[in-house]
Amino acid sequence: MDLAGRRVLVAGAGVTGRSVVTALAGLGARVAVTDGNAGRLAELDGLGATLEPGLDVPPEGTDLVVTSPGWRPTAPLLTAAAEAGVEVIGDVELAWRIGQSLDDPPAWLAVTGTNGKTTTVGMLESILKAAGVDAVACGNVGHAVLDAVRGGHRALAVELSSFQLHWSSTLAPAASVVLNLAEDHLDWHGGMAGYAEAKGTIHDRSAVVVHNLTDEWSTRLADGHAPAGAHRVAFGFDTPRPGELGVVEDLLVDRAFVADPARSADELGTLSDVRPAGPHNVGNALAAAALARAYGVPAEAVGAGLRSFTPGAHRAVPVADVGGVRYVNDSKATNPHAAAGSVLAHESVVWIAGGVLKGAAVDDLVARVAGRLRGVVLLGVDSPVIAAAVARHAPDVPVKQVLSGDDEPMTTAVGMASDLARPGDAVVLAPAAASLDMFRDYGHRGDAFTAAVHDLERKARS
8 A cells, every 4th residue: 555645644643643643654744733732742743643623624635534433424514525535544444454564464354343342352262272373352342453553463352333434445364253232322333224334344354254043133143244155154152053153061072173064073161161250251252263273273272361361441341249249340341232131140230220222222132141130229310211110021030229419329239239248149330321520531430440349348347
């Protein structure tokens, strides 16, 4: 990809914008960057780009616009670029094109879905490393995919958001998976159809297309987007058929990447190798295994990689055991689909939930988990919506509400949950909602929960 001397405008001066500007400057492009936040824009001063505050129209002579993933397609600058015939791409598409221009391009093993993406790419990175592969988790996980490409890694475990996929037009992974799909980011995409279509494009030029047998959308998107000649692979929780990965008793088993799928299978590991525990993470592990096997990783590396994997913060992390009650921080469960998986990983749960639902419905979630609930503690602006669903689907389950005037709402919530819990129960923070009504982000919310549990633990010891 020859960008030397070409005029490229970067839309967005955040973390992605910095990575894009650095890469483009290194390729000799004439770079300008724009952002409505003047302070953030100023942070890119000295990187070799012209700073252009708040542009709504590309400068005359612009050859290419590279947008940060959060910018909506309806943004005036991006619509003006399209109307002027200027190509608009995202950082992922730029990274793909740069990688393909190398003498020995890296392999892309791509993961998307509504939930489980970060856990899956982390597992995948760990499996690849266990096999001795120079691999890195990148993309929507904090390590920019451009930086990974420029770092010369051999295999990329790439987490891709629907935003990033929307702005990618030639991406062709060695293998790809849509883990699952549930309502999320509908405002950005204009509805579920647009959201699903963006996710499905991950398969459009993929050599190996992996789908989840237990998720209707995952299967539908594989059917609709797998190119002719792609190798189709499925995973699920039952005994696998030829062409599938699955579970036999306590074993993870592969009947897709073996010499004779009709007659043989490879044991990849055990259920106890999967952390965090829970059916949804078994699915994530099988998806990661499928992508790694597509790359040629031996069976024994899968179990070794899963055992060495360290789960990310705020993702079903056990915090403490107080009085026989286990406290689990899954603050990252920011939508109903993720919260369901978190609650269903336990037999008897006091569920702490609430926040900003972003328009997502919760009736299906509450109906699914009703049989596991010992009690419910709600906080946040949309807690009345969840309370109403609990009243409909689990009317006998006690519900406590953290009042908006509480100075330390999470401390109050943990105390209420402790009062409801019995030995053998789990108190699970799985909010099913965003956090910005009460906390800076899901990390801040998870930290507040962890601190409140440790305070409860100290009081129990005194």
